[in-house]
Amino acid sequence: xxxxxxxxxxxVEPGADGAYAASLTSRWNGTSGAVNGGxxxxxxxxxxxxxxxxPDPIVISGFFLRxxxxxxxxxxxSLVRSGRTTAFGAAxxxxxxxxxxxxxxxxxxxxxxxxxxxxxxxxDLPPPEDCARLPTSGPGLPRIAERIEFRRVELPxxxxxxxxxxxxxxxxxxxxxxxxxxxxxxxxxxDSAAPPVLELGAGSATIELxxxxxxxxxxxxxxxxxxxxxxxxxxxxxxxxxxxxxxALVAQSRQLALLLPR
Numbered sequence: 001x002x003x004x005x006x007x008x009x010x011x012v013e014p015g016a017d018g019a020y021a022a023s024l025t026s027r028w029n030g031t032s033g034a035v036n037g038g039x040x041x042x043x044x045x046x047x048x049x050x051x052x053x054x055p056d057p058i059v060i061s062g063f064f065l066r067x068x069x070x071x072x073x074x075x076x077x078s079l080v081r082s083g084r085t086t087a088f089g090a091a092x093x094x095x096x097x098x099x100x101x102x103x104x105x106x107x108x109x110x111x112x113x114x115x116x117x118x119x120x121x122x123x124d125l126p127p128p129e130d131c132a133r134l135p136t137s138g139p140g141l142p143r144i145a146e147r148i149e150f151r152r153v154e155l156p157x158x159x160x161x162x163x164x165x166x167x168x169x170x171x172x173x174x175x176x177x178x179x180x181x182x183x184x185x186x187x188x189x190x191d192s193a194a195p196p197v198l199e200l201g202a203g204s205a206t207i208e209l210x211x212x213x214x215x216x217x218x219x220x221x222x223x224x225x226x227x228x229x230x231x232x233x234x235x236x237x238x239x240x241x242x243x244x245x246x247x248a249l250v251a252q253s254r255q256l257a258l259l260l261p262r
Contacts, residue, residue, distance in 0.1 A: 004145055004179035005186065010039070012047045012075055019076045020047045022093070026070040028188070029143040036144050037101075037206040038191025044091040044103040045187050047075040052107040054087050057183055060105035061161045061210040068093070068100045071180065110183075110215060122243035123170035123223045126153065131172060134159070140246035149176045151221075158198035160189035165229040167236075172221045180219040181242075181250075187211045190240045190253035196228040197236055200227075201258035204236070209252040220245040234259050 009027060012020035026041040041062045051055065073095045080088040091103045125131065131151035135141065151172040157164035173189065175181070181189060190211055191201075195204035225241045236259055242251040 003161075004175065004177055005043065006042075006175060006179060006185055010043045010046050010184070010188075012043065012050065015074070017076075017248065019074050019149050020028050020050070022047070022073040022075055024068060024070050024073050024095075027143060027147055029070075031142045031203065034066070034140075034189070035069060036191060037062070037068075037209055038062050038188040039144075040068050040093060040101045040208060041103060041211070042095055042184060042188040043073070043076055044101060045105065046091045046184055047077050048091050048103075048105050048107070049184060051077050051079065052087050052089050052105075053079075053082050053193070054085075054107040054109055056108055056110045057187075057213050058086075058106050058108050059210065060103055060187055062101045062103040062210050064206050067093065070104050070158070071095060074099070080104075103243065110213070118209055118249070120241070120249075122228040122247055122249075123225050125170060125172060125223055128172045128221050130195075135178075144192055146203070146249045147176055148189070149174050150193060156194065156199070158201075163201045166197045167231070168226065169193070169196055169199075170221075170223070170225050173224055174221050181217045181222055181244075183213050184218060186213055186217070186242065186251040189242060191255070193224065193226055193240075194225050195238060195257070195259075197231065197259065198262070199236075200231065200232075201262055202236075203262045204238070205258040205260055207235075207256050207258060209253060211251060213251055215244075215248050215250045217242070217244040217250040218246045218248070222250070231259060
């Protein structure tokens with residue numbers, strides 16, 4: 001079998017002056033036709049992973065300065081500081097000489113022993129085979145829906161043309177080509193689903209996205225929860241959780257986004 005789509009499309013190659021060359025594709029476009037923000041952040045994470053002295057990203061945060069587009073890109077990384085247990089780095093992705101995203105990250109070693117407390121539980125979902133699959137194409141569906149498979153108890157209200165007014169959702173997801181998720185893919189996956197504010201009849205454009213990587217995901221489907229609690233002043237937040245098949249929380253994210261008319 002050939003290389004999976006995500007690995008091919010987020011690949012970075014060493015270039016001159018410590019920069020990395022990337023080739024962004026339209027296969028991960030969002031509803032606006034721009035490259036998905038999580039895909040941009042994942043590409044930055046992959047470039048940082050090459051140079052950081054610790055193996056595992058534990059948090060990465062990106063500010064989206066302008067929309068990304070399919071085509072060549074350059075990622076410049078820097079090591080800000082490295083301590084005994086944690087290293088901090090920064091990455092800037094540019095296209096045509098213009099900055100698209102600025103990211104900062106911390107890398108460490110996951111799996112350290114310590115106390116465990118869980119103030120939440122995974123979504124209570126039927127098995128994926130008993131859930132409705134969100135179509136890969138149709139009104140309002142971006143190209144990224146062809147690459148990531150979503151399954152829900154029932155098709156969302158916004159898809160049926162009947163927004164529910166409740167900006168939250170729970171669902172399964174996985175890569176459509178069978179690739180299992182890993183730490184480098186999670187920054188993409190937390191930003192891959194339809195934003196909950198679609199149930200309010202609104203669209204969304206990410207301004208800032210922070211992802212906490214909590215554990216390496218086990219193979220298989222991922223159970224997800226996406227929620228917006230506050231919409232005001234033309235902005236909204238989105239909280240996202242990803243749980244693996246063992247019931248482990250593997251990623252959390254929060255983003256601030258601009259509310260768009262639909």
